[in-house]
Amino acid sequence: MAISHERIVEEFRKREKEGKAEISLVVVGHVDAGKSTLMGRILHELGTLSDREHTANERASQKIGKSSFAYAWALDSSEEERARGVTIDIAQDSFSTPHRQFTLLDAPGHRDFIPNMISGAAQADCALLVVDAVKGAFEAGFGPNGQTREHALLVRSLGVQQLIVVVNKLDAVDYDQARFEEIVMALKPFLVKCGFDSSKVNFVPCGASAGENLVRNASREELKSWYKGPSVTDVLDTLEPPARQLDAPLRMPVTNVFKGQTAVASGVGVTGRILSGVVQIGDRLRVVPGDESGVVRAIEVDNESAPWAVAGANVTVFLAGIDQIQVNVGSVLCPPSSPVQLCTSLLAQVIVFEPNYPLVAGTSVELFHHSANIPATLIELVATLDKASGSTLKKKPRVLSKGSSAIVRSLGYPIEEFKSNKEMARILLRMGGETVAAGIVLEVVK
Numbered sequence: 001m002a003i004s005h006e007r008i009v010e011e012f013r014k015r016e017k018e019g020k021a022e023i024s025l026v027v028v029g030h031v032d033a034g035k036s037t038l039m040g041r042i043l044h045e046l047g048t049l050s051d052r053e054h055t056a057n058e059r060a061s062q063k064i065g066k067s068s069f070a071y072a073w074a075l076d077s078s079e080e081e082r083a084r085g086v087t088i089d090i091a092q093d094s095f096s097t098p099h100r101q102f103t104l105l106d107a108p109g110h111r112d113f114i115p116n117m118i119s120g121a122a123q124a125d126c127a128l129l130v131v132d133a134v135k136g137a138f139e140a141g142f143g144p145n146g147q148t149r150e151h152a153l154l155v156r157s158l159g160v161q162q163l164i165v166v167v168n169k170l171d172a173v174d175y176d177q178a179r180f181e182e183i184v185m186a187l188k189p190f191l192v193k194c195g196f197d198s199s200k201v202n203f204v205p206c207g208a209s210a211g212e213n214l215v216r217n218a219s220r221e222e223l224k225s226w227y228k229g230p231s232v233t234d235v236l237d238t239l240e241p242p243a244r245q246l247d248a249p250l251r252m253p254v255t256n257v258f259k260g261q262t263a264v265a266s267g268v269g270v271t272g273r274i275l276s277g278v279v280q281i282g283d284r285l286r287v288v289p290g291d292e293s294g295v296v297r298a299i300e301v302d303n304e305s306a307p308w309a310v311a312g313a314n315v316t317v318f319l320a321g322i323d324q325i326q327v328n329v330g331s332v333l334c335p336p337s338s339p340v341q342l343c344t345s346l347l348a349q350v351i352v353f354e355p356n357y358p359l360v361a362g363t364s365v366e367l368f369h370h371s372a373n374i375p376a377t378l379i380e381l382v383a384t385l386d387k388a389s390g391s392t393l394k395k396k397p398r399v400l401s402k403g404s405s406a407i408v409r410s411l412g413y414p415i416e417e418f419k420s421n422k423e424m425a426r427i428l429l430r431m432g433g434e435t436v437a438a439g440i441v442l443e444v445v446k
């Protein structure tokens with residue numbers, strides 16, 4: 001028997017209060033700032049990474065003369081990453097603090113790997129920006145060719161509002177308070193210009209490789225004497241969980257489709273993340289694009305069957321009364337009473353990276369929206385924007401440079417505006433296998 005929407009929301013809120021709030025976190029920062037070391041050490045100290053695994057990493061990294069990378073290896077697991085000592089792919093892990101459960105997306109800081117970072121940032125609720133306190137290193141990261149600025153602006157552009165800035169490697173500058181403050185003073189105005197609310201940005205001093213002020217509070221006199229604030233994990237534990245759009249209509253972009261094989265889970269198995277709304281067994285769902293629909297026979301959350309699921313959950317629903325051919329990766333499941341509208345063109349604010357070809361009006365691109373990949377065309381370049389302030393630099397530019405705004409045309413695709421459904425509005429633009437731009441949809445034309 002169907003349960004009312006209100007009852008499901010009420011029940012979910014009750015469970016949420018009893019359990020830990022879930023947050024996805026992306027770790028960004030200039031190459032070698034210490035991102036992997038920091039997260040590897042946090043995972044180890046929180047018990048997510050066992051002593052055995054860590055000892056194995058220590059031994060293996062010593063063997064090839066890179067013992068300083070032992071903690072980073074917890075996350076940098078591919079052979080190439082280990083040999084080069086840089087992070088290439090987005091590593092996914094999870095860990096929990098006393099009140100929060102995190103999905104961790106470790107992003108590579110190396111220039112060549114920015115596209116990988118975007119897919120991490122596009123899924124993140126909060127970001128941790130690691131900067132290197134060493135004289136010259138912070139300046140290189142924060143300089144025009146460094147990634148500190150670019151990453152901060154990128155995560156903000158992709159909708160991340162809460163930021164923790166970890167000022168790392170303070171051991172290498174004798175935990176100098178003046179150096180920490182100098183870095184904070186340099187970053188703060190820049191982050192505000194990027195659009196961060198300063199009350200949602202925290203600065204935390206630390207020495208990741210020594211484990212100083214990561215999980216436990218500062219223990220060294222040089223740091224303790226001037227810093228009485230929270231440790232990195234204390235701050236993580238107070239991050240606000242994302243507001244789940246429970247009362248908005250169901251939106252579930254499809255990431256996988258397969259044939260349900262068991263008696264309980266028969267029909268068409270459809271996997272994806274619920275971006276907004278609620279689904280329960282017995283619901284009729286429409287697949288957009290198209291006008292086919294199916295009835296939910298079973299729901300699985302974390303491989304366990306469930307009577308219902310709400311926004312934020314990664315689920316598999318089994319649909320009856322629909323042909324597998326009608327459901328595609330990139331389709332969106334929604335209620336027949338309020339389906340996603342197909343847009344004919346959209347206005348997006350994007351950040352442009354370093355495309356191999358100039359982005360001019362008429363350029364064909366692939367538009368990535370969750371797992372959908374749609375052929376699209378840039379139909380008009382509206383303006384280029386100032387990277388830091390967002391104000392218009394030039395109207396109707398001929399070519400797009402970094403930090404530009406563009407109109408992208410795509411036909412018959414379900415996308416929504418950022419102001420009505422944040423999660424449905426994040427896009428990436430790719431050309432020839434390269435991500436050339438990323439951003440959010442401001443307006444759609446139906």
Ligand SMILES: Nc1nc2c(ncn2[C@@H]2O[C@H](COP(=O)(O)OP(=O)(O)OP(=O)(O)O)[C@@H](O)[C@H]2O)c(=O)[nH]1
Binds near residue numbers: 030072110206210
């Ligand atoms: N002195 C000092 N060195 C550190 C600290 N944290 C990291 N390092 C060193 O900095 C180097 C880079 O560390 P990683 O953790 O690989 O840096 P990363 O930011 O993950 O690098 P990419 O993934 O390549 O962008 C390694 O040699 C670390 O041992 C620290 O707190 N103090």
